[in-house]
Amino acid sequence: MRLTNVSRMDTLTGRLSSYSVTVSPAEGDPLPISFDQNRHVSLGSRPGSWMAAAFFLDHPAAREEVAEAWHAVIARHGTLRTVFSWKPGADAASDLGSSRRRPPVKEGRGGGPETDLNLDPVHISPGAWEVLSPVSVPLESGISLRAHPESPPAYPAPPASPGLPVEVGSPVLTAEEVRTALRAHFDSVCDPLAAPSHRLCVVEPAGGSPPQVIIGVDHAHVDAWSLLVIIRDLTTCLADLQTGRPPGRELPTAEPFSAHTEVLEDRPAPPASLVDRWQQILAAGGGVMPQFPLPLGDLSVPRPEVVEVRDVLDPAELAAVEAHATAHGVRLISVAVSVMTALFAELGGQPLRTVFPVHSREEPRWFDSVGWFITNAVLENDDPSLEASHRAVKEAIRLGSQPLAPIMRPYGGMPAEPGMFAMSWLDHRRLPIAVDDALRPQHVSAVIRTDGVMIWFVINETGLHLRCRYPDTPEARITMAHWLDAVVERLRRPVHDDPTETT
Incomplete structure (x- = not known):
């Protein structure tokens, strides 16, 4: 597995699409938060907090099939069905220049009862595809803090038109435009406090060649090993779906990260x-x-x-x-x-x-x-x-x-x-x-x-x-x-x- 970054990643010319799931609250108490999760998310909303797995499928696949396989992967892994939020009252103004508020980091906390964060289970259900356009202004090197809505809804609705086809006239991006658009997109949607903080994207080349799949996830939910698990699970579930088997039936049981915490x-x-x-x-x-x-x-x-x-x-x-x-x-x-x-x-x-x-x-x-x-x-x-x-x-x-x-x-x-x-x-x-x-x-x-x-x-x-x-x-x-x-x-x-x- 090649270690790279979004400005250097191997990609191709094609149409870039993003699939946003629908999120709704689930019953259950807040889940435990690990020491590293608390350190990471307590820094608040910011670009550049994510990592991604990218891979090329070895056979053609429709976006709807890839999305269905992704839902099977989400269903396997508890951390992909959780959302971070601030506890009530923990919304002191940030001095980072962002309109999304966060509290100052407390002394002496390592997750558990000393954190200002909640980690709640959520339901994930089918959502919608959208075709991404090139970013009109090149992003500067490094990160810049951006404004967020003052009071974003807890579970924003996905764009309309589920199953949006790649239509004639949809923008075809160069490889460099794909890299720039992915960076801007993941910086926005894979925020530590997003609901959820992960996103499935697909690059579809012209001529019907197999697509490239890129899955961005905020670091609070994944490590490098996890990216390998995600690739294995998605490709296995996709192969199962395309051959009429229940997706992931033969995969080992995946215990939730919260149990490890x-x-x-x-x-x-x-x-x-x-x-x-x-x-x-x-x-x-x-x-x-x-x-x-x-x-x-x-x-x-x-x-x-x-x-x-x-x-x-x-x-x-x-x-x-x-x-x-x-x-x-x-x-x-x-x-x-x-x-x-x-x-x-x-x-x-x-x-x-x-x-x-x-x-x-x-x-x-x-x-x-x-x-x-x-x-x-x-x-x-x-x-x-x-x-x-x-x-x-x-x-x-x-x-x-x-x-x-x-x-x-x-x-x-x-x-x-x-x-x-x-x-x-x-x-x-x-x-x-x-x-x-x-x-x-x-x-x-x-x-x-x-x-x-x-x-x-x-x-x-x-x-x-x-x-x-x-x-x-x-x-x-x-x-x-x-x-x-x-x-x-x-x-x-x-x-x-x-x-x-x-x-």
Whole structure:
């Protein structure tokens, strides 16, 4: 699965349509809210809070068939049938320039009774297709805050004309116009507080070729693993419908994400040793999460993002580097940690300290569910040896094995400052969810403004790929170009070396 963003995604010329479902209230108490959901949604309505799954069908399909399959997917996953809203009275004016109101983020809350949010179940029923037109004014790099209606209806009605056909004369968009229109559309309809905060889109090329499907979802409801689940489930349900079978009948049961949140809330307090270690790590960072230790320039306000994607190792080269790791009794991630540790010591005289997302799908019961099954840890290392790097990874996984809410509550939530550095590691080969590469699947991120550095290492059958996002300042462009070049060069060193040699 290719990791990209909406300004670079692989798409095609064609007619772009969006399918909006009908939403109505459902009976039931508000559902529990996870620590990360609370952090994310409490920032309020804003563009760029979503991610998307994009893929090309390998056979023709009508939009109505795709919509029916999407309803089957929604019916499988509880988080896609939930809506966030502010609790009564939690509507203090925002200072973000948006007319949709939000409260200031409270101290010491991690979801549950301390949040100003509700998460309510809703009914999802069939809605309508609309054909999207090109965005007339090119969007600037990064995000800009837009005005929203002062008091939008809780469940806005979809456009009329369900099952709208692609008519002669409907606008045909170039690939670049598709990218721009998708960005503007998802920024609007996949808002954290939208009802619902997800949307199905289809690009239909001329000549009857199979369409491309793009599904945008606010991050509060999905992680990268979830995007694979969505692609697998939709293509399976679509194939079932086209062959006369009940959609998704053979798919595994998908437990709701809210049940996972409840499991975490019911856990006993974290062990004192783990809390002490978190306190040590935060103290070493001046009371905040790790920051990138090399010059990034003026980060007093978020800057337009720069995104770089590097194809680091092809399959044969990846095998050589993995053999190098295996010869030292470690995995590939330890090689990457070793490389970054050595570079930070040489270039800045600092240890490696990075936020390290860890998935919380610890039991097979969660493998086939859609949700934000992520907690955060810190990976800290000052010894570039492979053995020490291996130990640092193991400790980070241990730090991420406990719910963060009780640990971060004394800090008023996860303490972050401009310049925060995060590293994500995703090896698709090790996941129990497989998506056919023939579908050309893509994990599509939004375009945002940022004041931090995020690096993704993605491994799949095509090799090792690196994606980095950083703020667009003159200093950061120089620093990050040099640093990324060095990371790539050193990751490639074992390709032609004896695998028994040390890094």
